[in-house]
Amino acid sequence: MYSIKVEKLCKSYRKEEKGQGRFGSLRFFFRRKYREIHALRDVSFSIERGEMVGIIGPNGAGKTTLLKILSGVLYPDSGSVSVLGYIPTRREKEFLRSITYFTGQRGFLSLTIWDLPPVDGYELIRHIYGIPESEYRRRLKYLVELLDVEDLIRTPLRKLSLGERTKVELVAALLHFPDLVLLDEPTIGLDIVSQKRLWEFFRLYNEERRATLLITSHYTRDIEELGKRVLILHRGRLLFDGDKKGLAKGLPDRKLVKVVFRSSPPPSLRGWRIEGDTALKQVKKSRLSDELRLISLDDSIIDITIEDPPFEDVIREIFTRGEVNDEVFDGSEKRDQT
Amino acid sequence: MTKYLTAAKNEIKLNFRYRFNLLAFSTGLLFPLLGYVFLWKTAYSGGGRVGEYSLNGLFTYYFWALFLDYTLPVFAYGDMAWNIKSGGLTLFLVRPFSFLFYYVSIIAGGTLVWATVNLAVLVPFGMVFARYFIFPGLTDFLVGFLFTAIGYFLALLLGFVINLLAFYLGDPSGFRGLYGWGMMLLGGSIIPLDLLGFPLDRLPFRFLYFIPAKAFMGEIRGDILGLLFEDVLWASISLFLVLLLWKRGLRKYEAYGG
Incomplete structure (x- = not known):
């Protein structure tokens, strides 16, 4: 059963372009210039329930745009998207109850309860998702133990370090036990030990809850940590979709x-x-x-x-080496999926 | 509904987090009021008169105008526009939780705290200067309260309209400043509108300060129902604008950041 089905997805947007220096700023004040950015071009793939899939690509590849379309935040220009059987942009309550979107750069708690301890934010989450009190206590205990944040949840959020905040934000993102977890650069800015711990947590959550996980990263090294299947996005195109073992053969040594x-x-x-x-x-x-x-x-x-090595080199290598050519497609015509 | 009540409760807790700020801001309310007392006392001591107002009338008007100024959600909640501009809105859109109702809740939570603290500061002040203060009768108080309540929603919705412009302009802070300061003049916070010398009967802003203050003073005579109807009409038009800007804005939303 498909959890996500995306067909010929395209999304572009306008980006302001300002010249450098004072004159550039002055010219920009009187006359705005825009550039069309093709964030996603003809992207097609499908993901089955319970899969843990990594999406990697350099900055600006379209990874975040893809997750935002899957979560219903952005409207696609063309193509079709089905997530858990819903059309995301309709943002139906049942759909929103079944997903979570988590970014390592900022969290819901930071926006809503910055000066209060995370438990106050969890209480809000409990009411947002209508989780019964006893069930909430059980879930909170489960997540708090898994992420080892027992000592943090009663400390004001602003007093926590980045790594600690990421973990308490993750508890908030998962309290409703979503079926689909969209993680956008979840380990960004964390030290290696915290990163390892989070990867272990994601794997465990995926196994125990049979949840579908989509995780983006712009580090090639994260391929080791991501699930069996990897998608590579580059300049809005899906360059690779398959088993990471196949991809590893193409990676520069x-x-x-x-x-x-x-x-x-x-x-x-x-x-x-x-x-x-x-x-x-x-x-x-x-x-x-x-x-x-x-x-x-x-x-x-x-x-x-x-x-x-820089991601651009990795992408070039994938294309110039012969080993993975049978799994690479240019986005307009999909080949075999593993 | 409980989710919005919880958000309001959290906002109350946040407001009490920094107790000194709460006290300092509310005490600050006394300074302009004291300034008005001395200004008008001086103006009236030479036998002068400002329009149709007695000294007590002016003191009472500014008392209510300042209370409304510190209670109505006029300048506040620029972070609503900031969340649209910076992409924070994304974290609301992915939850079964309305961004607009969230702001209604936290603004209401904040108002509850501020109105209480402001009253706690203003009432003793009013008692010290009781000889200048025109106490409202029960009917005037109720009518004033009713206009304040509708004016509160009008201020809230007009503030939303300005903040939602972030979908289209990116950063509407200039508009917010223009609106905030303009409204203080056009609404009657700086000068009672009947002293301005030109009519502002066609604008909604007078329902924010002038009409509620006058109602508390018992100086609204005649067509109270007509005024209430007009007040509700402006609030409805603002609500329509909010919903329109929101619905269309979501399609333009670019969800910057993470």
């Missing part, structure tokens, strides 16, 4: 190493791209420790960071 020197990088560095006082190199994972050993001998290094 490299890391981007950034080394910052006290002054300028030594001229002896070969094969590194130099940008001011920083040297950058994409290094194969198997060669990472050798490369770091070599470079760490230099005592003018003040910082080393190891990151995933």
